[in-house]
Amino acid sequence: MNLGLLILRLVVGALFVGHGTQKLFGWFEGHGLAGTAGFFESVGLRPGRRHAIAAGVAETTGGILLVLGLLTPVGAAALVAVMTAAILSVHGPNGLWSTNNGFEYNLALAAMAFALAGVGAGRWSLDHALSLNLTGAGWALGALALGVLGGLGAVISGRSYREPVRQPPRDPGAALPA
Numbered sequence: 001m002n003l004g005l006l007i008l009r010l011v012v013g014a015l016f017v018g019h020g021t022q023k024l025f026g027w028f029e030g031h032g033l034a035g036t037a038g039f040f041e042s043v044g045l046r047p048g049r050r051h052a053i054a055a056g057v058a059e060t061t062g063g064i065l066l067v068l069g070l071l072t073p074v075g076a077a078a079l080v081a082v083m084t085a086a087i088l089s090v091h092g093p094n095g096l097w098s099t100n101n102g103f104e105y106n107l108a109l110a111a112m113a114f115a116l117a118g119v120g121a122g123r124w125s126l127d128h129a130l131s132l133n134l135t136g137a138g139w140a141l142g143a144l145a146l147g148v149l150g151g152l153g154a155v156i157s158g159r160s161y162r163e164p165v166r167q168p169p170r171d172p173g174a175a176l177p178a
Contacts, residue, residue: 005122009066012112016063016079023056043089045158054154058082066116069125073134073143076117080147081154083110088155110147117143 022030031039036056037048045051058078065075083106091103098104118140121127127134 002122002124005116005119006069006124008112009069009116009121009125012109012116013063013066013068013075016059016066016082016109018063020056020059020061020063023052024060040158045085045089045155046161046163051154051158055082055085062113066113066121069121069127070130071132071134072121072125072127073117073139076113076140077143077146077150079113080110080144081150083107083113084148084151085154086151088151089158113147114140114144 018028019030021027022032023036024033026032026035030036033049033052033056036052039048040046040051040055041048059082062075062078062082065071066079086106087103091101091106094100095102096104096107118135118137120135126132
């Protein structure tokens with residue numbers, strides 16, 4: 001079982017690190033912050049740069065935590081949040097199947113993160129080495145709840161964002177309004 005948990009953590013965590021660094025730095029054929037920000041703007045997540053940074057940091061950090069098996073429910077919550085936002089803003093309208101750009105892959109990744117939060121990172125993890133007992137249904141449900149709320153909050157904030165109205169600079173020689 002510990003070998004299976006290690007492989008699951010390494011694969012899923014590394015994939016998330018890859019996706020996060022694609023967004024942040026353009027690594028692994030990614031689009032970097034500018035490209036990701038533009039895409040996020042196009043799907044209603046404004047300001048795009050802020051959302052790109054948040055998604056990239058959440059994926060990279062959450063993935064690293066899974067790889068290390070450190071604070072596993074925290075990493076799982078971050079990853080569930082990003083997958084929730086991706087489902088709500090991009091993949092959900094396309095249905096379930098990834099052949100139609102649907103959300104099956106996002107759902108599978110979120111389920112894996114949830115499961116790891118529930119069963120724990122296993123013996124070959126920093127959670128175990130540090131005697132952090134962060135496993136069980138409560139941790140899994142907490143990670144799921146925080147992740148769903150975080151993803152939902154990101155989408156709501158992105159869709160309700162209004163560009164600040166910029167006042168033209170005041171002419172220092174002009175009279176002040178009465």
